[in-house]
Amino acid sequence: MPIDFRNLGYVYDKKSPFSHEAIRDISLHLDEGKFIAIVGKTGCGKSTLIQQLNALLTPTSGEVQINEFCNSSEKKKRTKKYKELRKLVGLVFQFPEYQLFDDTVEKDVSFGPKNFGLKKEQAIEEAHKALNKVGLDESFYDRSPFELSGGEKRKVAIAGILAIHPSYLVVDEPTAGLDPRASKDMMQMFQSINKEGTTIILVTHDMNLVQEFATDVIVMDEGRVAEVTTPVELFSKDLEHYSLEKPLIFKTASKLNASKKYNIDESKLRNVDDLAKAIAEGGK
Amino acid sequence: MKNLAMGRYVAYGSFIHKLDPRNKILLTILAIVCVFLPFSGYAMTFTMAGIILAITIIALAITHTSFLSFLKSLSSLWFTALFLLIIYVFIPKMGSVDVSSLHEAFSINGYVVYWESFMDAGKIMLRLINMIAITMVLTASTTPLELTYALEWYMYPLKKIGFPSSELAMILSIALRFIPTILEDVQRIMKAQASRGVDFEHGGLITKTKAIISLIIPLFASSIMRSEELADAMECRCYDPKAKRSRYRKLKFGWGDLLSFLIIGVVTSGFLYCCITNFNVYAFFGVVVI
Numbered sequence: 001m002p003i004d005f006r007n008l009g010y011v012y013d014k015k016s017p018f019s020h021e022a023i024r025d026i027s028l029h030l031d032e033g034k035f036i037a038i039v040g041k042t043g044c045g046k047s048t049l050i051q052q053l054n055a056l057l058t059p060t061s062g063e064v065q066i067n068e069f070c071n072s073s074e075k076k077k078r079t080k081k082y083k084e085l086r087k088l089v090g091l092v093f094q095f096p097e098y099q100l101f102d103d104t105v106e107k108d109v110s111f112g113p114k115n116f117g118l119k120k121e122q123a124i125e126e127a128h129k130a131l132n133k134v135g136l137d138e139s140f141y142d143r144s145p146f147e148l149s150g151g152e153k154r155k156v157a158i159a160g161i162l163a164i165h166p167s168y169l170v171v172d173e174p175t176a177g178l179d180p181r182a183s184k185d186m187m188q189m190f191q192s193i194n195k196e197g198t199t200i201i202l203v204t205h206d207m208n209l210v211q212e213f214a215t216d217v218i219v220m221d222e223g224r225v226a227e228v229t230t231p232v233e234l235f236s237k238d239l240e241h242y243s244l245e246k247p248l249i250f251k252t253a254s255k256l257n258a259s260k261k262y263n264i265d266e267s268k269l270r271n272v273d274d275l276a277k278a279i280a281e282g283g284k
Numbered sequence: 285m286k287n288l289a290m291g292r293y294v295a296y297g298s299f300i301h302k303l304d305p306r307n308k309i310l311l312t313i314l315a316i317v318c319v320f321l322p323f324s325g326y327a328m329t330f331t332m333a334g335i336i337l338a339i340t341i342i343a344l345a346i347t348h349t350s351f352l353s354f355l356k357s358l359s360s361l362w363f364t365a366l367f368l369l370i371i372y373v374f375i376p377k378m379g380s381v382d383v384s385s386l387h388e389a390f391s392i393n394g395y396v397v398y399w400e401s402f403m404d405a406g407k408i409m410l411r412l413i414n415m416i417a418i419t420m421v422l423t424a425s426t427t428p429l430e431l432t433y434a435l436e437w438y439m440y441p442l443k444k445i446g447f448p449s450s451e452l453a454m455i456l457s458i459a460l461r462f463i464p465t466i467l468e469d470v471q472r473i474m475k476a477q478a479s480r481g482v483d484f485e486h487g488g489l490i491t492k493t494k495a496i497i498s499l500i501i502p503l504f505a506s507s508i509m510r511s512e513e514l515a516d517a518m519e520c521r522c523y524d525p526k527a528k529r530s531r532y533r534k535l536k537f538g539w540g541d542l543l544s545f546l547i548i549g550v551v552t553s554g555f556l557y558c559c560i561t562n563f564n565v566y567a568f569f570g571v572v573v574i
Contacts, residue, residue: 017294051475054479056475056478056479083481083483086478086479086480086481087481090479091479092479093472093475093476093479096476098469098472098473098476098502098505098506099473099476099477099480099498099502100502100505101497101498101500101501101502101505102498111480111498112480112481115480115481115482115483116481146505160480161479161480164480164481
C-alpha cells in the first residue's frame with residue numbers, strides 16, 4: 001500500500017512570535033517498492049516532511065496516509081497507534097550515531113526490536129542479521145559503540161533501524177561525512193534492501209547518488225513540492241533554479257557529446273561503469 | 285519542550301527591554317524587598333501586596349507578556365497553596381500570640397480554627413505570586429547574556445580580593461548560551477529514539493527508566509564532545525582567561541533607567557516608611573477592618 005500526502009502543511013511554533021512555515025500544501029503519492037530520492041536546497045522542508053511519516057511531527061494542516069495509518073491535523077482522523085506506525089516506517093536521522101547509548105553494539109541494535117515487542121533472544125538474532133547486512137561481523141557484537149570509528153558508529157545506528165524491519169525506510173543524508181568507499185557500500189546495502197521489497201526514501205544533496213540509485217525523484221523548493229519526476233528527466237533539465245548540481249557522469253557525458261566525437265545516450269547511464277562502457281563502445 | 289520556560293525572553297524591544305540590566309536587577313531586588321516587608325494589620329498587608337501586584341502587572345503588560353501565560357505559570361502553585369493552608373490551620377496558635385485577640389472561624393471538637401490562619405496563608409500566597417510576577421518581568425525583558433554581564437558588573441568589587449568574576453561570567457554565559465542548543469539535542473535524540481520505538485510518555489517505572497537512559501547517555505556524549513570542540517575553538521582564537529576584555533555592547537545607564545529607578549525608589553521608600561512607622565492607612569482614616 002502506498003503513502004499519500006493530502007494538502008499537508010506544517011508550521012513550527014504556531015501562534016508564537018517565532019512561528020515559521022516549513023512546508024505547505026504538499027500533495028504526493030508515493031508507491032511501494034520504489035527507491036525515492038527527495039532533493040532540494042537546505043531549509044526547503046525535506047526533514048520536516050519526512051518527520052510527518054512516522055508521526056514525530058503532527059501536521060498543522062492536511063494529512064498523510066501510510067497504509068492504514070493516518071497522521072492528520074484533525075484529531076478525529078488521526079490513528080492513535082504511533083508505535084505500530086513507527087515500526088512500519090523506520091526513520092534514520094542525519095548523523096544517527098548520536099543516538100547510540102547502550103554498552104555493547106549488540107544490545108544497542110536489539111534495543112529497537114525489543115521496544116517493538118520482540119523477546120530478548122529474537123531481538124538479538126534480528127540484531128545479528130541487521131549488523132551482518134551493514135557489514136559488521138561478530139567481532140563487533142561485544143564492543144562498546146562509543147569506541148568505534150565514525151563510519152562504524154553510523155553503521156551500527158542504521159542497523160538499529162534495520163533490525164526493526166520497517167516496510168518504509170526513510171534515511172536522511174546517510175552518507176554525509178563517510179569516506180567514498182563506505183558511502184558506496186552503504187548505498188549498495190540500501191539498494192539490496194530495496195530489491196527485497198522495502199521502500200527506500202532517501203533525502204540527499206548528492207545528485208550522483210540520485211542518478212545511480214533512485215527510481216523516482218521529488219524536488220522540493222521553499223516548502224513546496226516543485227517536481228515529481230525520474231532522475232533521467234530531472235537531469236536533462238536546467239537545475240540552476242533549484243541550486244542543484246548535475247551528477248558527474250552526466251556532466252562528463254554532455255561534454256563528450258559536445259565534442260562531437262561521441263554520441264552517448266545520457267538517459268541510460270546509471271554509474272561510472274555504464275559511462276566507461278559507453279566510451280569504450282565509442283558511444284555509437 | 286520549548287514551552288517549558290515561562291516568562292522566557294522575547295525580543296519585543298519595549299521600554300523595559302531597553303533598560304540597563306544592572307538597573308533591572310537592582311529594581312527587581314528592591315521590589316522583592318517591598319514584597320517581604322511586614323505591615324501592621326492584615327488589611328494594610330493585603331493593600332500593599334495589591335499595590336505591588338498592580339504595578340508588576342502593568343510592567344508585565346509593557347513587556348508584552350500575555351496575562352494568560354502569567355496565569356498559567358501560577359497554576360502550578362495550587363499545591364503550595366493547599367500545603368500552606370493545611371500548615372497554618374493545623375499549627376496551634378500559642379505562645380507569643382495573644383489568643384484572645386484572634387477571631388474564631390469555627391471549632392472542631394474544641395480545636396479552634398481562627399480566621400487569622402487563613403489570612404496568614406493568603407499573605408504568603410500573595411508574596412509568592414508577587415515574587416513570580418516580578419521575576420517574570422525581569423526574565424521576559426532581559427536576555428540571559430545581559431543578566432550575566434550585569435552580574436559581572438556587580439561582582440566587580442570582589443575582583444580586588446582575587447575572586448574570578450569575569451571567568452565566572454564567561455562560564456555562566458557559555459552555560460546559558462548552550463541551553464537552547466542542548467534542548468535541541470534533547471529533541472533530536474528523543475525523536476531518534478522514538479523512531480526506535482521508545483515511548484517517553486507511557487509505561488511502567490522500568491520502561492521509563494530505560495527510555496530516560498536512552499536519552500541521557502547520548503546527550504552526555506554529545507555535550508562532552510561539544511565542550512571539547514568549543515575549548516579547541518576558543519584556544520584557536522587565542523582565548524586567555526586572564527586577559528582584560530572589552531565589550532562590543534557597553535552597558536549604559538540612560539534616562540529611562542533614571543525614571544524607572546525614581547518610580548521604584550519612591551514606591552520602595554513609601555513601603556519602608558509604612559513598615560517602620562507601623563503606619564496603617566485604615567486606622568489613620570478611622571475605618572474599622574480586622
